[in-house]
Amino acid sequence: MKKIIIDLFSIILAISLAACGSSTSAPPAPPAPPASPVATEPAAATEPAAPQQPKAVTITDQAGRTVEVGDVETISVCWYMANDFVLAMGLGDKLASIGPHDDFQIMVLPGIPNLQTVGRGRPDMEKLAALNPDLFIHTVADKENIDAIERLGIPMIQIDPEDIDATLEAYHLVGKATGNEGRAIMLEEYYRNTVKIATDRIGNIPEDQRPTFVLLGGEKGKVADGSMMQSEMIINGGGINKAASIAAEEFWPEVGVEQVFEWNPDVIFISRQAKYTAEEILQDPVWADLAAVKNGRVYELPSKLHNWENPGMATCLGTVWSMMKLYPEQYSEEEMDKLASDFYKTVYNLDIERSALDK
Amino acid sequence: MIYQVENISFAYPGSSRTIYRNCSFELKEGEILSILGPNGAGKSTLLNSLIGILKPQKGNIFLAGRNIRSLTEKEIARQIGYVQQSHNPVFAYTVLDFVLMGCASTKNLFSRPAKEDHARALHILEMFHIVHLADKPYIYLSGGEQQQAMIARAVIHQPKVLLFDEPTSHLDYGRQMITLRMIKKLAAEGYAVILTTHNPDHVLLLGGKVATMEYEGHFSIGGAGDIITEPRLAGIYQAQLHLLDIEELDRTACVPPKL
């Protein structure tokens, strides 16, 4: 009897030791040199085992952390905004988990509904540990879970797409981490070129002749202030944000409808967050005397299927679209249609008409 | 006949203890019924049965000739003035407002005391010598004043019977006598009065009918002289008590022996 127990004990011990051994040997060799595949260093020649040796890159992410990322075969996300950074980078097939997502993203990657979930917005540590992805892409807004994720030994980059430059940098970070720098360069080029369409057409229009706008949020009294990416997007499209000077801590500060009346902008844009429609405002007799309403210039940001105002590649479309709405004579709907089709083909490898986005 | 109680028995739901068993009595206008018993014998339970808050499992109670089971709260309350042992309202209603609440049984839903109710309330307060307190919050009154206000509330709707739950237990000695005298006076004016007490001497002072309640639901009723006997008192209170005839006072008193 005693013997059996001892035997059992030794077996368990052996198994756990083996497990420990394998788990310590599994992650990329800790102090591995940052050997990139293109680098032709003498070290590669002296070491014949180099192809087996997993490459590792050191990245400084947008939270200022230095992260070492090895070979990335699996990517994990649990934050909605991160999805686009994986999908636009063409890394969908590496996704091992996903958090909240939308129909457009399923369209780009039909396998999304079958993916695991490691949390919604904030990671579920146990699940994340079990999944043990090669890369976890997360938000800088999460400050509570960072230590724990680092202790799990899961390589993580935190991104902070708060404005256009930071958004494009985030693509570069993902590219660097996954060895897809070329794709990130292409995306940035595409983005800048698209925005240039807008800036080229309006470049010679002086500030004081540009139309003013207000972008309304979830409630009619909430607006996008100057610090928000949505504002930058429309300003790039040639608008003057009446709410730019409202420097609020929170997103979508509530200034009240009366303030919007006082601003009386030339154009009113409505965020996709809104619980109301452009039609509602156009029909409301109380709003009837606002310049934008009088001229029928109240627009909901596109589109129902794919949000052009969320941090991500599509904000370049949003810029051109707002330029078109602000200066209808400068850019035609047909041009927009063509641009959108090209954008979806290039960025997401999707064949889709612009009209289908608002079905 | 105000009360006709026939063979009622009561036990709290889920409890095996019968609070009172086969209790019967009758009460006419002007009569006093003192219910005597030690603490916890079920005196308050019996009173609550008589005002319809608790329903006896067996037997019937007839109030002014009608079975209490067939009466609404309002119809019962119309006949009864109920004076609680103590009352602790959460809100500081004035004495006048408090007394006026006695009118509830004469009012329909959505109606409220009218001018004549106010006048009557003030008049009663005046007769009780507490009209100067009419504007004071009830909860600020002394124990004796509170009881007077409570009695005023009990009589404002001119009921037929007054029920007092331990009317003397929270009062000082002088106040106790005032209260007993008042009860006797109210009976003399035609109210039927039922009260509970654990002081046998008070029962002797009041005279009238006496009922005793003991544990295990024993209930006996009769004239004061028949019911208040030394052996019965000894049984109820587990203590030796003496009944003495005091010639100077022309009454029988119940007194404890030397300690």
Next chain:
Amino acid sequence: MKKAISMKKAISMKKAINMKKVQALKSPGFAKSGKALPFNLILIAAVCLGIFLALCVGKYPVSFSASLKIVFYNILGWQGDWDTMTENVVMGLRLPRVLSAVVIGASLSISGATYQGVFRNPLVSPDFLGVSAGACVGAAIAILLGFHSLAIQAFALAGGILAVALTTLLPRLLRSRSAIVLVLSGVIVGGAMGSIMGLLKYIADPTTQLPAITYWQMGSVANINFRSLAYVLAPMAVSMTVLLGLAWWINILSLGEKDAQALGANVAQLRGVTILCATVLTASSVSISGTIGWVGLVIPHLGRMLVGPDNRRLLPASALLGGLFLLFADTLGRTIAKTELPLSIITGLIGAPFYAWLLYKNHTRLS
């Protein structure tokens, strides 16, 4: 006591004789009710004045006198020569908001005073039976289903009433009529609703639905229009009328169940009607404004301090004070800074210290 002879006879004597005597007395009862009427009149005047003032301030530049003129011309049905934009701001934006604040403040306060009376507990607020929690769940479900504002309102109303129905069902299942069981039941239902709320927020779309739910929970009268106000005005008016009519019976309920029954009150019926009305009031308010704290708890206390505990005086006074309070809080919130201050923050900032002060003032009475 000597004069107390023949009370019964005296009581039944013709009042005509007594009346004179009564008039000669200080007759405090009449003095009180006589005093209360002007007090309410003062409050009504204050509310009217408050409405006028609130209509005249805001971020859109309309001069005080111009606003005043617009308001009076509109009351009199005259046509003014100002531009319609200015009129739209005053009558179209400010008026519904200002009226909503008054109506909601009044509803929450009457509701609070009623609950406090019925449950004999001056510390309960109108949502302790789970009204607000239920309304939140209802609204959140409607938001998750992608419904429009009127549907959200309807769901919130239904959710609030359903939560209270659940709360009152629980003691019935336990065959208990005790108020404490009911309060505990409210805690249970409120807690359950809170958890459901957490779950709903968890599954909500973080970019669109979650902010909508959070905004709704915060409470605001900023975006109430006449249409949504019109939908709840009828149930509110009916409930308020019933409660004002039952005010004296709420006094009797507040004496306690046994005493109330001994006095002839049908306790179950009265409690049912009053709780229903108070619930409808709160649920209607919450359904258009979201949850607004402190008003229903603090205002009845202020009312009691000013007019006494008699609900016949307290309910109307609470309604007026509550309307005034919320109007003040909202007007402050929309004018004080560049961005609007959430209503609950202001009611809390004013309400909490005020409540502490009330407790300090009344500590002798409470101890």
